[in-house]
Amino acid sequence: MYSLIPSDASGARLSVQERQRAVLEQMLSACASTSDVTDDGSDVWKVLIYDAAAREIIAPLLRVADLRARGVTLHMMLHSARHAIPDVPAVYLVAPTEENVRRICADSAKGMYASLWVNFTTRVSRELLETLAEGVAAAPVARQTNSLVAAPGAIARVYDMYADFLTLEDNLFSLNLPGLYTGLTATNVSNADVEACVNTIVDKLFCAIVTLAAVPVIRAQRGGPAQLVATLLERRIREHLIASNNIFSESGGSFSATAVTRPLLVIVDRSIDLSVMLHHTWTYQALAHDTLGLKLNRVTVPVKDAAGAMPGMPPPMKKRVFDLDKSDFFWAENAGLPFPKVAEAVETSLQRYKEEVADLNRTAGTVGENAIDPMTADVKDENTANKLAAAISSIPELTKKKRMIDLHTNIATALLDQIKDRGLDGYFQVEEELLTRPGTFDVGRVLALLRDARGTPTDKLRVFLIFYLCVDSATDAELSRCTAALQAAGCTDLRAYSYLKSIRAFTKSISSVPAAPLTTSSSIGSGYAASVLDTLSQVANNVNKLIISADKALAAARVVQTLMEQKGDTEILEGYLTLDPKAPKGSVGHAGKPAKEAILFVVGPGNYIEYQNCQDHVCSVVKQDGKNSTLVPNGKTLIYGATELCTGAEFLQQLHANGGPKPSPPVNGTGGSGALDRSNSTKL
Incomplete structure (x- = not known):
């Protein structure tokens, strides 16, 4: 039995995405042999087979071109109908389930591939290994040899990958456990359900720790699921550290078990700040996630189909899927910026592109609208020839840049439509003030939003719940007025509100932020009511009106900053449990020195x-330059993870589920006749 972890951990910077990509690349190259190289000697041709969970792990890390560069000619689902390719090895990446193991045994028995390199996304149990061994032994092709490549259909090797989580950016990962928050926090949940959820979290979080080759010092929020996860995780790491096949010592990386510098792992419960999960945002990446459904670094955007337009009719809309990751220079630079600045950046990039194209045309010999004929042009001058060659070589880069600009113009236009149609700038502004100045907030501003025609019922319920969570002084009369306005706006399902009322006395939040002066903001979306074709630069004209202030650290950021620096809020410093897997068993952990690297994990979405x-x-x-302030790196690294990444609407559904079964539809009359109120019915 083997475990596959990256052999090269060079560099002092923690990057969970690069580490997991290295794991997958090693997995694909593990089956290379001298007899199975490609014509150019780059790699062995192979087939990649995965299940649904593994497909999501691979998707943000390796595109089709990346797989092809590593010798993967075909990639298929495990349980799909597949043809035999008996002269090519197959690399499997699947979850360790009985169903998957039996399908692998069936592939082996049929001799589907030259050899089977089986990789389980996480640790496989002894029982499943025995099932695999028995299934292979019973197959007629099972003839084990001492050579690395056995008879056709034989299992060449089995790996524990410890890769059962999603990495979306260098500093961002998810355990991909949608809806698990309900299993942890619902009012009717059993102890067995909570225990099962916690064990699942520990299994997947341990995979992330192994992939990072890091033995962290653990700081955990006390008294809830975070403490349970931390305790079990510390025990799991300790068991592996004392084992003869210590997986942490195999990498020899700068963050291995023997390293002097160790990262800090901070584990918090979602209850630390519920309002952030309901917040309407104003930054580019978060807007794409909340309004366009960004998932696995892919976003689906409605765009105009000029080719399908009928004469005299507006062009129809079609949906296009775009990949967004750090290979996209615009996304890498602007993902975390407020949307008005992104709109300004789109205009700037487009203008710069036009200037580069004009310069290219001048260099290539274009005069006005008439290009010089290259067959008759005099290019004997060496300098002219060099310039022309440089101009031609720059065409692919300019083409790529134009494609990126068009992509983000489409995304920005789609976001602008959402902002305009739903009035999201108004929700953002009110919620920011709720988070900043809850003590002096006027309930009338929330009521105005609830009664506004713009915004979906979900938008209205989200802003009301933030008001309820942040404003302790809200009276019963004010809350009743808000719920009446919600019902009038079509929001009849208030189970989330009922759930929050039931737990409010037990939820200790530190989500209030330092007071900061707010500027009066006009509605950015309203400037586009006349036409969606107005230039995006008009948004940038309002750039100073809805910019997120640099001093508004949310609860999670303040906790991590305090624990990393080992100074500040004594309630945080003394209230968080300290566990050190390398300390003697039974000893009380000490926080140690300030940390430069940390991992924040939220037990919940x-x-x-x-x-x-x-x-x-x-x-x-924050670097101040006159009236402008910018954020510059300070040399620290923080990796953020959670059980899942979900939108405000998705989190609201989980709160609804915690509040109990969905209420029955209203009926006519008071006599209990049960007749449906057809005026409120919806056609399915």
Whole structure:
């Protein structure tokens, strides 16, 4: 039995995405042999087979071109109908389940591939290993040899990958456990359900720790699921450290078990700040997630189909899927910026592109609208020839840049439509003030939003719940007025509100932020009511009106910053449990020196708002340049993780589920006749 972890951990910077990509690349190259190289000697041709969970792990890390560069000619689902390719090895990446193991045994028995390199996403149990061994032994092709490549259909090797989590950026990962928050926090949940959820979290979080080759010092919020996760995780790491096949010592990386510098792992419960999960955001990446459904670094955007337009009719809309990751230079630079600045950046990039194209045309010999014929042009001059060659070589880069600009113009336009149609700028402004000045907030501003025609019922319920969570002084009369306005706006399902009322006395929040002066903001979306074709630069004209202030650190960012620096809020410093897997068993852990690297893990859902806020406030410092302030890196690294990344609407559904079964539809009359009120019915 083997475990596969990256052999090269060079560099002092923690990057969970690069580490997991290295694991997958090693997995694909493990089956290379001298007899199976490609024509150019780059790699062995192979087939990649995965299940649904593994497909999501691979998707943000390796595109089709990346797989092809590593010798993967075909990639298929495990349980799909597949043809035999008996002269090519197959690399499997699947979850360790009985169903998957039996399908692998069936592939082996049929001799589907030259050899089977089986990789389990996480640790496989002894029982499943025995099932695999028995299934292979019973197959007629099972002839084990001492050579690395056995008979056709034989199992060549079995790996524990410890890769059962999703990495979306260098500093962002998710355990991909949608809806698990309900299993942890619902009012009717049993102890067995909680225990099962915690064990699942520990299994997947341990995979992330192994992938990072890091033995962290653990600080955990006391008294809830975070403490349970921390205790079990510390025990799991300790068991591996004393084992003969210590997986942490195999990498020899700069963050291995023997390293002097060790990262800090901070584990918090979602209850530390519920309002951030309902917050309407204003940054580019978070807006794309909350309004366009950004998932696995891919976003689906409605765009105009000019080719399908009928004469005299507006062009129809079609949906296009775009990949967004750090290979996209615009996304890498602007993902965390407020949307008005992004709109300005789109205009700037487009203008710069036009200037580069004009310069290219001048260099290539274009005069006005008439290009010089290259067959008759005099290019005997060496300098002219060199310039022309340089101009031609720059065409692919300019083409790529134009494609990126068009992509982000489409995304920005789609976001602008959402902002305009739903009035999201108004929700953002009110919620920011709720988080900043809850003690002096006027309930009338919330009521105005609830009665506004713009915004979905979900938008209205989200802002009301933030008001309820932040304003302790809200009276019963004010809350009744708000709920009446919600019902009038079509929001009849208030189970989330009922749930929050039931737990409010037990939820200790530190989500209030330092007071900061707010500027009066006009509605950015309203400037586009006349036409969606107005230039995006008009948004940038309002750039100073809805910019997120640099001093608004959310609760999670303040906790991590305090624990990393070992100074500040004594309630945080003394209230968080300290566990050290390398300390003698039974000893009381000590926090140690200030940390430069940390991992923040939220037991419950997270989102891009909290992730970006942590990056801004933990890993950056504010640099003042006259009236302008910018964030510059401070040398610290923080990796953010959660059980899942979900939108405000998705989190609201989990709160609804915690509040009990969905209420029955209303009926006519008071006599209990049971007749449906057809005026409120919806056609399915």
